[in-house]
Amino acid sequence: MVRIRVGLLGTGNIGTDLLIKIVDKSKYLEVGMFSGIDPASEGIQRARQMGIAASATGINAILADSSIRIVFDATSAKSHCAHAPLLKEAGMIAIDLTPAAIGPYVVPAVDMNLSAMAEANINMVTCGGQATIPMVYAVSRVAEVSYSETITTIPSKSAGPGTRANIDEFTDTTAKGAKVIGGAKRSKSIIILNPAEPPILNQHTIYAVLAQEPDQKAIIASIEAMVETIRGYVPGYRLKHPPFFDGKRVTIMVEVEGAGDFLPKYAGNLDIMTSAALAAGEVIARKILVKGVAQ
Amino acid sequence: MTQKRKIRIIDTTLRDGSHSVRHQYSADQVANITAALARARIDTIEVTHGDGLGGSSIQYGYSKLSDQEMLQAANQVIGKSKLAALLLPGIGIKEDLEIAYHEGVRVARIATHVTEADISAQHMGLAKKIGMEVVGFLMLAHMAEPSKVLEQAKLMESYGADVVYVVDSAGAMVPDDVRKRVSLLVSNLKIQTGYHAHNNLGLAIGNTIAAIEEGADVVDGCLAGMGAGAGNTPTEVLVAVLDKMGYETGVDLYAIMDAAEDVVRPLMQRPQVIDKAALSIGYAGVYSSFLLHTARAADKYRLDPRDILIELGKRKVVGGQEDMIVDVALELASVGKR
Numbered sequence: 001m002v003r004i005r006v007g008l009l010g011t012g013n014i015g016t017d018l019l020i021k022i023v024d025k026s027k028y029l030e031v032g033m034f035s036g037i038d039p040a041s042e043g044i045q046r047a048r049q050m051g052i053a054a055s056a057t058g059i060n061a062i063l064a065d066s067s068i069r070i071v072f073d074a075t076s077a078k079s080h081c082a083h084a085p086l087l088k089e090a091g092m093i094a095i096d097l098t099p100a101a102i103g104p105y106v107v108p109a110v111d112m113n114l115s116a117m118a119e120a121n122i123n124m125v126t127c128g129g130q131a132t133i134p135m136v137y138a139v140s141r142v143a144e145v146s147y148s149e150t151i152t153t154i155p156s157k158s159a160g161p162g163t164r165a166n167i168d169e170f171t172d173t174t175a176k177g178a179k180v181i182g183g184a185k186r187s188k189s190i191i192i193l194n195p196a197e198p199p200i201l202n203q204h205t206i207y208a209v210l211a212q213e214p215d216q217k218a219i220i221a222s223i224e225a226m227v228e229t230i231r232g233y234v235p236g237y238r239l240k241h242p243p244f245f246d247g248k249r250v251t252i253m254v255e256v257e258g259a260g261d262f263l264p265k266y267a268g269n270l271d272i273m274t275s276a277a278l279a280a281g282e283v284i285a286r287k288i289l290v291k292g293v294a295q
Numbered sequence: 296m297t298q299k300r301k302i303r304i305i306d307t308t309l310r311d312g313s314h315s316v317r318h319q320y321s322a323d324q325v326a327n328i329t330a331a332l333a334r335a336r337i338d339t340i341e342v343t344h345g346d347g348l349g350g351s352s353i354q355y356g357y358s359k360l361s362d363q364e365m366l367q368a369a370n371q372v373i374g375k376s377k378l379a380a381l382l383l384p385g386i387g388i389k390e391d392l393e394i395a396y397h398e399g400v401r402v403a404r405i406a407t408h409v410t411e412a413d414i415s416a417q418h419m420g421l422a423k424k425i426g427m428e429v430v431g432f433l434m435l436a437h438m439a440e441p442s443k444v445l446e447q448a449k450l451m452e453s454y455g456a457d458v459v460y461v462v463d464s465a466g467a468m469v470p471d472d473v474r475k476r477v478s479l480l481v482s483n484l485k486i487q488t489g490y491h492a493h494n495n496l497g498l499a500i501g502n503t504i505a506a507i508e509e510g511a512d513v514v515d516g517c518l519a520g521m522g523a524g525a526g527n528t529p530t531e532v533l534v535a536v537l538d539k540m541g542y543e544t545g546v547d548l549y550a551i552m553d554a555a556e557d558v559v560r561p562l563m564q565r566p567q568v569i570d571k572a573a574l575s576i577g578y579a580g581v582y583s584s585f586l587l588h589t590a591r592a593a594d595k596y597r598l599d600p601r602d603i604l605i606e607l608g609k610r611k612v613v614g615g616q617e618d619m620i621v622d623v624a625l626e627l628a629s630v631g632k633r
Contacts, residue, residue: 149353164413195410207354253618
């Protein structure tokens, strides 16, 4: 079968986990280049052992291969701002895993066919956003949500230097995503790092305040359906308790166990990010393939 | 005659003390307390929701006033005292800090869990840039070894902090724990060291004195011992003790006693005592702010608050994870039903 060639930028934990996911799980993608800027990176060694072309020349190695159609950028917000115009010029679609958010937010569970995707650069929001926004949306598609509040607790070990240096963007972007994609009128997001050993699982609490008296059955059914949708690409996503109501407020508690592809299982926050990016990449590849057949 | 050693007291009745009134201070109350503290010549007055700027939420409880309204009410009567605000990265954002500056805040207290100082770099950088004094707050400091506390304090120092605090958020330290951490910071930092106590084990005054004896120059208190859990160090008691011991605080003792007795006591919603839940917090080493949230969950799910708190301690839950109180309560309640 014909596959769409992709490039990966960034050879750290996220890039390496995504590489392994594409190689092991993808139906439509093949990795043409795995490129970072650190020649000593473990990720580069690992890619080469897997027989994948790897480079330490950053975006140049990707731009040099015009057969690459989609590029996953797992570097930093600052780097992605530099990469974005170059990728656009080269006609490559960018899936941005950094907080740069140059393109529109994409949460696959909310729009499985990326029907709203109009631009060649999409942003994966934040790991907290990928876990919590679908829950806000699950409520808002059946009841008006006047306010959403999401609490994301990340095991400290899985919060890399990028997340730490950009904690403010992480907090703010997650809240914005709950409005733009989740459909809440107002939103707040809280991020907590927990250093417990052994590490706790990544967990999220989602509060949604409803404009009217809730139809509890409809809301719970919508939440449960959404959990199943997410489990389609993040099998370790689950409700910790059945959602419960206090008047006009519904509380949803979820935890995310990672697949353990490269990152440890507790790092569900990173797994949901790479899984969502892969899911988006698959949809884009399918679109390219269908278009190709039509032409 | 030898010069008396100067100790700076930061009063946080209007921040940590907000927990005691479930963040329901009115504008009049904020103004009255601030004016009374200013009259007593308290150096610095901290004002915000108990969980800092942006803390008003479902997770931590809504405040009656917005951050801006609280700060405005305080700032107009603050006199020569300095206005401070707390911010926890991950809860408050940079924009909140800018708003606070606009409302007259000149001391930014940036708090992280004791092992997570690197998430304070952004906010400390901004606070410095706009011309604020920066105080680093290493919370739940009992959960890390002294060497780890020092490592994290040095990070904050490198981000521009002017003072770094050892914060006993759980009121779980005994004096020796305080001495080890504070003395290590005092001898290895170029900046000042501070200490913030909670009274869950009845040691707030004693631990604060231990910290000062080890070289801490800045310490916190709350009028009438308000504050999360069993409360903080009572400011008026601390002023009296320090005066007796020969330290210079610059605070007017009678005026600070009046502030506690005449302004704060009448508005207290519950006696600030070491009840069994507060004692369990100190014993289990859990964030003091969990007290009232735990009482509510225990009531709702018909559990003993101590069971919830001890389980939270076992899970090594950190500050800000108030949602885990309900998580634990739901689990304990379902075990009970089985």
